[in-house]
Every structure is written in C-alpha cells, then in structure tokens.
Amino acid sequence: MGETNDAGRVQYLSFSLRETEYAVGILKVKEILQYEQTTRVPATPRSVRGVINLRGQVVPVLDLAAKFGLGETEPTRLTCILIVEAQLEGAATVVGVMADSVQEVIELGPNDIEPTPAFGTQVRVDCLVGVGKIGKRFVLLLDLDRVISADEKEFAREVAAAPEAFPTEPPVAPESAQEQAARS
Amino acid sequence: MDEIEIDREALLQTFLEEAEETFVHMEQALVALESRPDDDELLHGLFRDAHTVKGAAGLVAFDTVRDLSHDLESVLERLRKKTLPVTDVLVTLLLHSVDVLRGAVSSAAGGAQAGSDVVTAFRVRLAEAAAAAAPEARAWAPGAPPSPPPGSGGGDGGEAPTPQPPAGGGRSLRVDVTKLDRMLDLSGEIAIARGRLGEMLERGAASHAEILEAHRETDRLYLDLQELIMKARMVPIGPSFHQHVRTVRDVATSQSKQARLVVEGEDVEVDTAVVEYVRDPLMHMVRNALDHGIESPEVRRAAGKDPTGTLVLRAYHEAGSMVIQVVDDGAGLDRKRIAEKAVAMGLAADGARLDDEELARIVLEPGFSTAERVTELSGRGVGMDVVRRNVEALRGSVAIESERGRGASVTIRVPLTLAIIQGFKVGIGDEVYILPLDAVVECLELPAAHTAAPTECGVVNLRDKPLPYLRLREHFGLDGTRPARENVVVVQHGTQTAGVVVDELHGESSTVIKPLGVMFKGIPGVAGSSILGNGRVALILDVAGLLRETLRRAAAREAAAA
Numbered sequence: 226m227g228e229t230n231d232a233g234r235v236q237y238l239s240f241s242l243r244e245t246e247y248a249v250g251i252l253k254v255k256e257i258l259q260y261e262q263t264t265r266v267p268a269t270p271r272s273v274r275g276v277i278n279l280r281g282q283v284v285p286v287l288d289l290a291a292k293f294g295l296g297e298t299e300p301t302r303l304t305c306i307l308i309v310e311a312q313l314e315g316a317a318t319v320v321g322v323m324a325d326s327v328q329e330v331i332e333l334g335p336n337d338i339e340p341t342p343a344f345g346t347q348v349r350v351d352c353l354v355g356v357g358k359i360g361k362r363f364v365l366l367l368d369l370d371r372v373i374s375a376d377e378k379e380f381a382r383e384v385a386a387a388p389e390a391f392p393t394e395p396p397v398a399p400e401s402a403q404e405q406a407a408r409s
Numbered sequence: 410m411d412e413i414e415i416d417r418e419a420l421l422q423t424f425l426e427e428a429e430e431t432f433v434h435m436e437q438a439l440v441a442l443e444s445r446p447d448d449d450e451l452l453h454g455l456f457r458d459a460h461t462v463k464g465a466a467g468l469v470a471f472d473t474v475r476d477l478s479h480d481l482e483s484v485l486e487r488l489r490k491k492t493l494p495v496t497d498v499l500v501t502l503l504l505h506s507v508d509v510l511r512g513a514v515s516s517a518a519g520g521a522q523a524g525s526d527v528v529t530a531f532r533v534r535l536a537e538a539a540a541a542a543a544p545e546a547r548a549w550a551p552g553a554p555p556s557p558p559p560g561s562g563g564g565d566g567g568e569a570p571t572p573q574p575p576a577g578g579g580r581s582l583r584v585d586v587t588k589l590d591r592m593l594d595l596s597g598e599i600a601i602a603r604g605r606l607g608e609m610l611e612r613g614a615a616s617h618a619e620i621l622e623a624h625r626e627t628d629r630l631y632l633d634l635q636e637l638i639m640k641a642r643m644v645p646i647g648p649s650f651h652q653h654v655r656t657v658r659d660v661a662t663s664q665s666k667q668a669r670l671v672v673e674g675e676d677v678e679v680d681t682a683v684v685e686y687v688r689d690p691l692m693h694m695v696r697n698a699l700d701h702g703i704e705s706p707e708v709r710r711a712a713g714k715d716p717t718g719t720l721v722l723r724a725y726h727e728a729g730s731m732v733i734q735v736v737d738d739g740a741g742l743d744r745k746r747i748a749e750k751a752v753a754m755g756l757a758a759d760g761a762r763l764d765d766e767e768l769a770r771i772v773l774e775p776g777f778s779t780a781e782r783v784t785e786l787s788g789r790g791v792g793m794d795v796v797r798r799n800v801e802a803l804r805g806s807v808a809i810e811s812e813r814g815r816g817a818s819v820t821i822r823v824p825l826t827l828a829i830i831q832g833f834k835v836g837i838g839d840e841v842y843i844l845p846l847d848a849v850v851e852c853l854e855l856p857a858a859h860t861a862a863p864t865e866c867g868v869v870n871l872r873d874k875p876l877p878y879l880r881l882r883e884h885f886g887l888d889g890t891r892p893a894r895e896n897v898v899v900v901q902h903g904t905q906t907a908g909v910v911v912d913e914l915h916g917e918s919s920t921v922i923k924p925l926g927v928m929f930k931g932i933p934g935v936a937g938s939s940i941l942g943n944g945r946v947a948l949i950l951d952v953a954g955l956l957r958e959t960l961r962r963a964a965a966r967e968a969a970a971a
C-alpha cells in the first residue's frame with residue numbers, strides 16, 4: 226500500500242475530515258491540489274462533487290465527508306483535493322477526493338497499526354485497513370478502493386444512528402429541494 | 410521459465426495480438442478454401458499460419474496451444490499432400506479448431522496452463538479426422554460448438570454462435586514510425602515557438618502585432634500536430650468487415666441457406682474508436698440480414714433469384730461522415746407484420762401507413778421483434794437496439810430501406826472522428842453546457858408568460874405549432890436564481906423537436922470531447938465533457954438521451970398521479 230523501507234515501515238499521508246484524522250498509503254496519492262470549483266454532474270449521488278480539469282484530463286472529485294454521511298463539505302482556504310489512483314471496476318482510475326485539510330506524511334511500522342475496532346468509527350469497518358498509532362493519536366487508515374467503489378446508500382444506513390448524520394436520501398434525485406438547500 | 414520471465418508480459422501481449430490476427434486470417438482462408446478446394450496457395454498460407462501459432466505458443470510456453478496447432482498442422486499437411494480431400498465437414502472441423510485454439514489461447518492467457526478437457530477431447534477428434542480416409546463418416550453437428558472456455562471474449566459472448574475475439578489488450582494501435590517522427594518534430598517546433606512567445610512577453614519590448622504574429626505561428630503548428638494525431642488514429646475498416654466472412658458462412662450453414670459476403674470499401678479509414686463501436690452493431694446487422702433477410706435456396710429459386718444470397722458490407726466517406734451499409738438481396742422487411750406488431754405493442758397508432766423513417770424507428774425500438782420464436786440467432790429484439798445505442802453513442806444515425814422481395818439495407822452514418830465536434834454553448838447560472846450543433850435548429854427568447862410560473866416542462870407556440878420544452882435548470886436540479894430573461898434552444902432528434910430552456914446562449918465553438926470515465930457511465934442526457942477556454946469542465950449534452958429521460962419522467966409523473 227505504501228513505500229516500504231528496510232524496517233518494514235510504510236509511509237502514509239494523513240488528512241483531516243471533520244475533526245477526524247485519516248490516512249492513505251502515500252504511493253496512492255499522485256498529487257495534492259488546492260480546492261477549485263468543480264463542474265457538477267447531474268443525476269449523481271451528493272458525494273460526487275463533480276469533475277475538474279487536471280491538465281486536460283477530466284477527473285471526478287468525491288466529497289468523502291458526504292460519502293461518510295457527514296454532510297457536504299463547505300470549501301475553506303484549507304480544503305484540498307487529493308488526486309489518487311484507485312481501482313474502479315477493475316481498472317485503474319484517477320479520482321480526486323476532498324479533504325478538509327492535509328496534515329502530514331507519517332511513517333508506520335507493523336507494530337504501530339492496530340486492527341480496526343468492531344464499531345465506533347465514523348467509517349464502515351470494511352473500508353478501513355487498520356488504525357495507526359502516532360504517540361497518543363489514532364489515525365484511521367482508509368482502504369480507498371473500497372471507499373470509492375462503495376455505494377453511498379450503504380454508508381448512509383451505517384451512520385443513520387449518528388446524531389450528525391444526514392437523513393438518508395436516494396442518490397438519484399437531483400431536483401430535490403432538500404438537496405438544493407444543502408448545497409446553497 | 411525464469412529467464413523469459415523478464416519480458417514475458419511484453420512477449421505475451423505481442424503473442425495475443427498476433428495470434429488473433431492469425432486466427433482471423435485462418436478463418437478467411439478456410440472459408441475461401443471451401444469454394445476453391447484446389448487452391449494450393451490457400452493451403453500453404455493456412456499451414457504457415459498454423460506453424461506460426463505453434464512456434465509462438467512454444468515461445469510463451471502455452472503448451473496446449475502448441476500441441477493443438479501441431480495437430481492442426483498435421484491435418485493441413487495431409488490436405489497439402491492431397492492424401493485427404495477438402496470437404497465441407499472437414500472445413501467445419503478446421504474452423505472449429507480455430508475456435509478451440511482461440512479459446513485455449515485466452516484461457517492460457519488467463520493462467521489456466523493445464524490442458525483443458527475441451528482441447529484434449531478436440532485433439533482426439535482432429536487426430537481421427539486426420540487418420541480417417543472418409544471424414545464424412547464422423548458426423549459433426551455444426552450448429553453446436555462447445556461453449557467458449559472461461560475468459561474468452563466477453564460481453565454477450567454467451568448468446569453468440571461464433572465466439573467473440575478476445576477483448577483483453579485490444580486497446581493498442583500500430584502507428585507508422587514516420588508519422589511519430591513528424592509528431593516529434595512538430596512538438597519540437599511548438600516548444601521553440603512557445604519559447605519565443607514567452608521571451609517576447611517577458612521582455613515586454615515586442616509590439617502587440619509581433620506577439621500576435623508569434624501566437625498565430627504557435628497556433629498553426631499546434632493545429633498541424635492535432636491533425637496529425639487525428640490521422641494517426643485512423644485505421645482501415647477492412648479487418649472489421651472481414652471478421653464477418655466467418656459469421657456469414659456459419660450462420661448460413663446452420664440455417665441451410667446459401668450466402669456470400671461481398672466487401673466494398675475496405676480501405677476506407679476511420680477513427681479507431683469508431684471501429685470499436687461499430688463492431689457489435691455490424692455483427693447484429695449481418696446476423697439479422699441472414700436470419701430475416703436471405704431466404705432459403707428453394708424460396709429464392711422459386712422467386713427467380715440466384716439461390717445464393719448476397720450480403721454486401723460497404724463503407725464510404727460522405728461529407729465528414731463515414732457511411733457503413735449492410736445490404737442484402739433477401740426478402741426485405743415484412744411491413745405488414747412489423748405494422749401489426751407495432752400496433753399491438755403500442756408503438757404506432759395506425760399500421761396502414763408506415764414510411765421508411767417510421768419503419769426504422771419501430772425496428773430500432775428496444776425489445777421489438779417480429780420473430781414468433783426466439784432462435785439462437787435473433788428474435789429477442791435486442792440486436793437492433795444495440796445498433797441504435799452504439800450508433801447514437803457515436804452521434805450517428807441509422808436508416809433502413811426495404812423493398813419487399815428485393816432486399817433491405819441498413820445504413821449507419823457516424824462522424825469520422827470522435828474527438829472534435831461543433832458545439833453550441835449554453836449557460837445556466839455559472840455552469841456551461843454544450844449541445845451538439847447539428848442537433849440545434851434555432852434559438853428564441855422564452856415568452857414572458859412562461860417565465861412567471863417556472864415548471865420543468867411546458868409548451869410554447871412556435872410559429873403556430875406547439876413546441877414542448879424542458880427547463881434544464883429544473884431537469885438537472887441546479888441551484889441559483891433564475892434570470893429575468895430565459896432562452897429556448899430548439900433541438901431536433903429524428904422527427905422529434907423540442908425546446909431546451911437555458912439562461913444564456915454563449916454561441917458555437919469547436920469542442921474537443923473528453924470521456925467522463927466509468928464513474929459517470931450511463932447518466933441520461935450527458936454524452937461527455939469538454940474543457941472550456943477558462944480551464945473549467947463543461948458537460949456535453951446528449952439530445953436523444955435528454956428527450957428520452959424527459960419522456961420517462963413525464964410518464965412516471967402521470968403514473969404517480971393516476
């Protein structure tokens with residue numbers, strides 16, 4: 226997943242999403258862009274923020290927070306788009322994912338990674354590969370391929386009990402007033 | 410095996426490509442052999458092909474493929490020495506062995522190295538044929554080839570009587586090195602021109618006219634490069650036509666019909682992506698023509714026609730489009746039956762008056778079929794729908810002509826290149842959308858009476874004719890405020906005319922099409938995307954899809970209200 230050095234330590238890039246720190250293997254990340262306005266694509270789930278022009282290539286951008294049922298992201302000065310390469314339907318696809326802010330590059334050895342707890346995380350357990358320990362902090366290690374290909378509705382069901390969760394809504398309802406209210 | 414491991418991937422890729430080419434060649438030669446059994450050149454060619462496959466398979470350690478091609482070689486050797494006569498049954502068996510070889514190649518490429526049962530069983534059969542003085546004794550059921558082995562082909566291969574060519578690794582193209590050299594030269598020239606332009610701008614000493622001149626020079630070089638790249642993407646349509654030599658033979662044999670395939674315009678060049686898109690439609694059109702069009706030899710003789718039906722695959726260029734025609738001299742479309750069925754299915758109000766255009770629309774409707782029973786070949790009503798969908802995906806059109814008793818022709822028109830279209834830009838809020846210019850008829854301002862009470866759909870009066878319109882803002886669920894004045898773009902698809910209401914009209918421009926990727930597959934009304942002058946992405950709208958989606962939603966609303 227990440228670059229392995231002699232001691233079997235792997236580098237990850239950590240980023241924050243609504244106060245929680247996540248990380249992905251650094252080799253997955255091709256580049257980091259400052260957030261720019263996307264072109265919305267109709268009839269897509271709300272977690273699909275739209276598409277951007279990456280040097281002539283049209284790249285989809287996902288709002289991870291919306292995907293996890295934490296509501297759509299209001300872009301700030303720190304909002305970033307991580308350009309990652311994910312496996313989607315068996316093909317390598319370049320996808321952008323939005324993060325509230327990018328934190329740092331961390332290095333984790335096998336002893337620093339704990340198995341995912343059975344429940345209690347914002348994200349579905351099968352989208353995590355483990356929990357990294359940095360001192361006293363925990364970092365959730367994401368399985369990006371799984372996250373990107375997972376259906377948004379599945380997430381919504383999982384987090385429906387959480388107080389900050391958004392009401393469940395079918396993804397194909399672009400003319401819904403509720404969605405418009407959430408966007409504006 | 411370790412020492413070849415290094416280049417195995419590359420070697421394998423080359424092998425797979427070449428093997429497929431060889432197989433297609435072998436099929437053509439075998440079909441030709443049937444009509445010219447004494448042609449030694451054909452036999453030599455076949456022998457060489459089998460030998461090539463054997464050698465190459467040994468190189469990549471595909472043992473099953475190697476052994477099977479060896480057996481095939483033995484049979485061909487006997488044919489060459491005239492110790493075995495060329496018969497229909499034998500040719501069928503040999504064609505079949507090409508299928509088995511193809512299957513063995515794809516399963517070996519998929520990792521299944523051990524000799525599969527199919528191949529082993531087939532080798533026994535082949536050996537028997539080679540040994541037997543009278544191969545006719547072994548009755549071979551031509552209509553029942555074994556199911557393609559796992560990993561071969563893909564898509565709808567399950568329903569196809571002939572296996573599809575393997576889909577894996579097909580996305581490569583051979584380009585003349587001189588063309589590549591010229592591209593490199595041009596990109597070098599562009600680099601120099603850009604450098605000059607940059608320097609002028611940095612120094613700030615050059616006059617406006619000089620800078621403009623330098624810019625034009627860069628622009629011209631860039632356009633040259635673009636044209637060259639487009640040209641490099643062009644490939645002849647011939648190979649896609651020749652694939653059907655085999656289909657025609659097999660389908661005709663299985664239906665006890667006689668048919669020959671005539672190919673015209675095989676040198677016509679077309680964008681490589683177009684070739685991929687027309688592959689399936691061609692297959693369906695050829696099958697349809699044979700199944701529904703060409704009659705049995707007895708019927709043809711009774712009608713005073715040549716008992717052998719002729720199927721023509723024709724390609725030619727016409728005003729920026731490429732035209733592909735499938736023409737048969739069979740029975741033609743049965744208007745009466747189509748009309749009856751159309752009325753029964755609620756597709757037409759009155760079956761009595763159906764012109765060619767109407768006929769084409771009905772035949773291309775999803776699920777439409779006049780066949781009383783579903784045969785292996787057709788009758789599910791899927792084929793022509795595939796034709797329509799693929800051709801529409803290319804922004805092309807399908808036309809059908811038919812004359813009772815004389816034959817029918819299906820004509821598809823597709824743009825020569827997929828990369829650039831003339832687009833018409835419209836704006837809604839700060840989003841820009843592009844409509845294909847050839848779908849746009851005219852533009853007008855939305856009458857004030859309609860802006861007061863905004864609804865998703867409505868009807869305006871266009872020169873005393875009712876014009877239904879849809880508001881793109883509501884249709885796509887976009888936010889933002891509506892401007893005081895709205896515009897209607899009148900679009901046309903086939904015989905349907907409709908208005909698309911937008912905020913602003915930005916005018917026409919050449920648009921480079923970018924694919925949207927797997928994540929946005931099948932979004933109704935969106936055909937692709939393009940990058941605007943300001944660097945942002947604009948979506949290209951698909952008029953046919955947009956109208957279909959509107960009709961679907963309207964129907965759903967009515968159903969909900971009822």
